[in-house]
Amino acid sequence: MEELARLAGITVRTLRFYRERKLIPPPRREGRIAWYDDHHLARLRTIAALLERGHTLSGIADLTETFDHGRDVGDLLGLGAPTEEEPVRLTPEELADHFTGEVTAENLAAAMELGYVGTDGENLVHISRRLLDVSAALVREGIPLAEVLGAATRVREHADALAELFADLVLRHGPEEDLQRLRPLARSVVEAEVSLAMDRKLRKRD
Template sequence: MEELARLAGITVRTLRFYRERKLIPPPRREGRIAWYDDHHLARLRTISALLERGHTLNGIAELAEAFDHGRDVGDLLGVSGAPTEETPVRLTPEELADHFAGEVTAENLAAAMDLGYLGTDGDELVHISRRLLDVSAALVREGIPLAEVLAAGHRVREHAESLADLFTALITRHATKNDLERLRPLAKSVVDAELSMALDRRLRERP
């Protein structure tokens, strides 16, 4: 415990307090000896970094619980399918907090995991898509609450699944299965053009 506290730059008393608050997992025990590892050190450094960013201990405890109970990256890729065009991004909890300053709550973290945006891999988080991460962060910087961005993501996902079903059925009725990937850019172009024109119409309708 003394060695762990020294490496983390905190006192043994603070470490005991974090253990009592369940901010770090219990050590592995062999008889009367408690063994800590790099996972504990990484968690302590994360706690210190989040405290520096203005998070409270209660908020960090809630984040830790959501983190520990989130789906791992294997489940994430199993649910969402390994992306063929999207690039997953590895993030520390501190880096995620920097992307969404003040918006990383246990509720939002759980919502992002339920949506399939985030998974865990050891002490890191994995976002399924660099583009979605960047766009979500940009929307939050524009003043849109992250909770609403994630709620919109749920609705977009539903529409995207319906559109994928439509184009998959259309293409497979008139082409071979192997043509589906080749014709994929055409389907995306149709959706992009229609969305662009729909946004134009909404802008013209605004007073």
């Protein structure tokens, strides 16, 4: 415990307090000896970074509980499922930097439930760099992250319906292998239609 506290730059008393608040997982025990490892040190450094960014210990406790019980990266990405999206590995403090003041336990749980975020040891993995960047840009424009995630849930429903429509169209006229080959065409159709729909919406508001 003394060695871990020294490496983390905190006192043993603070470390005991973090353990009592369950901010760090319990050590591995062999008889009367308690062993801490790099995961404990990484968690302590994450706590320090979040405190520096203005998070309270109560908020950090909620985040770590959500973090420890969230979906792991295997559930998030699937087992060898094809994707055009680029996953992004993040530390909790890096995620906090993307969404300043908006990374609450509720928002993190919503992102995990939506399938945007999973855990991988002490790190987080966002399923799509494009979605991460767009979500962060919307928050910077003043839209609360909770509302961005709520809108994403509705978009997901429409996206699933569009994917089903395109898959049915392709499979009626060709083998299943064509789905992967022709998916860029589906993306182009959706992007063009959304662009035209935005044109119609803007014209109505003028």
